[in-house]
Amino acid sequence: MDFDLTKLLFTLLGLLIVLNWGILMSGIIRKIGARVAKRYGIPVYQGWIDLIKNYAIRSQITHGIMFYLGPVFRLSGGVGLFLFMPMIFGSEHWSNYSFQGDLILLMYFQFFGMLGMALGAGEGGHPNSAIGISRGLSQFTTIEVPMTLAVIAIAIQYHTLSIADIVAAQQGSILNWTVFTNPFATVAAMLSVLGAFGHSPFNLVKAPNEIPIGPPTEYHGTFLGVLRTNAAILHVIEAVLFMNLFFGGASNWFELFLKSFLIYFWSVFVGMVFPRFRIEQSVRWFLKIPTLLGIIAIILA
Amino acid sequence: MTNETNNIVEDKLELEDKFLAPENRKRQVTTPDGTIIEVDPLRDYFSDARPQIYRPNSIPVIENFLNWARAESLWVLGFGTGCGSIELPPLTTPRFDAYRFGVQMRATPRQSNVFIISGYLSVKTLKRVVRSYEQMPNPKYVIALGSCTINGGMYYDSYNTINRLDQYMPVDVYIAGCMPRPEALLAGFNKLKELIKAGKAEKANEYVENFDWYKANQKKIIKDWNMPDYNW
Numbered sequence: 345m346d347f348d349l350t351k352l353l354f355t356l357l358g359l360l361i362v363l364n365w366g367i368l369m370s371g372i373i374r375k376i377g378a379r380v381a382k383r384y385g386i387p388v389y390q391g392w393i394d395l396i397k398n399y400a401i402r403s404q405i406t407h408g409i410m411f412y413l414g415p416v417f418r419l420s421g422g423v424g425l426f427l428f429m430p431m432i433f434g435s436e437h438w439s440n441y442s443f444q445g446d447l448i449l450l451m452y453f454q455f456f457g458m459l460g461m462a463l464g465a466g467e468g469g470h471p472n473s474a475i476g477i478s479r480g481l482s483q484f485t486t487i488e489v490p491m492t493l494a495v496i497a498i499a500i501q502y503h504t505l506s507i508a509d510i511v512a513a514q515q516g517s518i519l520n521w522t523v524f525t526n527p528f529a530t531v532a533a534m535l536s537v538l539g540a541f542g543h544s545p546f547n548l549v550k551a552p553n554e555i556p557i558g559p560p561t562e563y564h565g566t567f568l569g570v571l572r573t574n575a576a577i578l579h580v581i582e583a584v585l586f587m588n589l590f591f592g593g594a595s596n597w598f599e600l601f602l603k604s605f606l607i608y609f610w611s612v613f614v615g616m617v618f619p620r621f622r623i624e625q626s627v628r629w630f631l632k633i634p635t636l637l638g639i640i641a642i643i644l645a
Numbered sequence: 646m647t648n649e650t651n652n653i654v655e656d657k658l659e660l661e662d663k664f665l666a667p668e669n670r671k672r673q674v675t676t677p678d679g680t681i682i683e684v685d686p687l688r689d690y691f692s693d694a695r696p697q698i699y700r701p702n703s704i705p706v707i708e709n710f711l712n713w714a715r716a717e718s719l720w721v722l723g724f725g726t727g728c729g730s731i732e733l734p735p736l737t738t739p740r741f742d743a744y745r746f747g748v749q750m751r752a753t754p755r756q757s758n759v760f761i762i763s764g765y766l767s768v769k770t771l772k773r774v775v776r777s778y779e780q781m782p783n784p785k786y787v788i789a790l791g792s793c794t795i796n797g798g799m800y801y802d803s804y805n806t807i808n809r810l811d812q813y814m815p816v817d818v819y820i821a822g823c824m825p826r827p828e829a830l831l832a833g834f835n836k837l838k839e840l841i842k843a844g845k846a847e848k849a850n851e852y853v854e855n856f857d858w859y860k861a862n863q864k865k866i867i868k869d870w871n872m873p874d875y876n877w
Contacts, residue, residue: 378742378744381739382739383738383739383742383744383745384742384744384745385742385744385745386744386745386747386749387745387747390717390718390747393714393717393718393747394718396710396711396714396718397711397714397715397717397718397758400711400714400715400784401782401783401784402699402782402783402784403697403699403782403783404782405755405782472753557751557752557753557756560756561753561755562753562755563755563756564755564756564782565782568756
């Protein structure tokens with residue numbers, strides 16, 4: 345493979361855009377949540393201030409090598425997802441390093457950060473981290489079931505594992521989007537994305553008032569800053585993945601911002617309405633209706 | 646070593662061990678593969694290193710910028726020590742809405758910057774407060790809420806509460822009253838912001854500089870001291 349400096353620079357620029365859009369997006373969402381509760385709410389730019397403050401914490405405590413590597417793994421999971429994701433359809437510069445069969449890799453990368461975090465937080469030694477990790481992994485495993493079924497269904501439907509090809513197949517009319525051609529797979533995936541974004545009703549893993557903070561209990565300062573950076577990237581990238589698979593991709597940045605915001609807002613909207621599930625309830629819930637819909641999608645495909 | 650000194654050493658050990666919970670005592674443990682190792686929870690689980698002083702950044706522009714970020718992003722440790730903690734929940738409600746000042750609640754001391762000592766502090770709570778305070782990362786600020794933290798307030802002659810908080814940890818902002826209303830707390834947050842932006846909120850380093858004095862005061866009050874001197 346030839347080394348292409350322009351491509352690399354465009355990819356880094358894309359990462360910067362995605363990071364800032366992720367921070368801005370969560371700021372907007374929190375502002376909306378505050379206005380729904382009739383509060384003035386937090387400033388939209390609070391995410392950036394929190395990041396600067398976290399990176400500027402003076403004293404840091406470490407519990408060992410894995411404790412360092414946990415956030416690094418998590419960040420590389422998020423950045424890895426970004427690197428192999430075609431962002432803008434038909435654009436030479438914004439396709440990043442996507443290739444034939446990248447869908448499989450992306451499904452793997454989704455779990456990668458989670459596992460790294462589990463190792464790191466486990467070394468933190470705090471009991472709340474261990475509980476949070478076991479809850480998070482069991483919930484995420486069940487989230488993967490309907491999501492994988494949906495992905496397999498659309499892979500069968502389009503006869504390809506390349507995201508760029510899947511997006512290409514959905515062009516032309518809004519009726520070509522997967523949401524209309526394969527509604528069962530879309531519904532199964534959109535239900536599982538609720539868990540992937542980690543909002544209520546599936547936010548037991550990190551909810552501050554259940555077990556304090558969960559896996560990142562011991563993480564502070566720069567560690568927490570890295571985790572928050574990753575969260576901003578990951579939220580956008582997950583939304584972009586679903587946009588590419590089910591909602592016809594994006595042909596420019598504005599379309600990407602709009603669609604990813606709406607997909608993210610879907611999980612927030614559900615979270616505002618429904619109360620939190622306990623972990624065994626959420627595990628059962630994912631294995632019932634979303635899995636059933638996923639199986640139907642595969643049978644129909 | 647004579648018998649007498651032996652006895653004194655043993656007595657001292659017994660005195661130190663008296664308050665230790667059984668699971669915190671030094672003991673021998675057999676690992677799954679058969680080797681016998683010695684476990685000393687107080688040494689293994691905690692560090693006994695002394696705290697360090699972290700100087701502010703020497704370039705004024707950078708330090709001012711970082712102080713601005715610190716002031717605009719105050720993460721409060723959700724630890725209510727006394728009756729004043731009932732004034733904290735209303736801060737997040739639409740009526741007072743502390744979020745608009747960048748004040749957010751955190752559930753773990755590792756991620757918090759502001760510690761609100763809300764009201765009277767019993768001796769039992771003081772021990773937990775000291776541990777939580779020392780676990781917070783370096784730029785950390787203490788807000789003392791209510792008269793009880795200033796001079797004991799209505800509990801001034803109680804056998805079980807401390808009277809002056811600043812003997813046990815450095816305090817940045819006092820909010821007087823019994824009880825101060827949430828508005829007073831908001832004013833306190835804004836005062837703290839002013840102090841941080843002016844670079845005057847370096848009490849975490851002050852705690853380290855006068856570490857021995859603070860420790861002596863704490864140990865005078867906490868009779869069942871069964872933890873290392875510094876919990877980080």
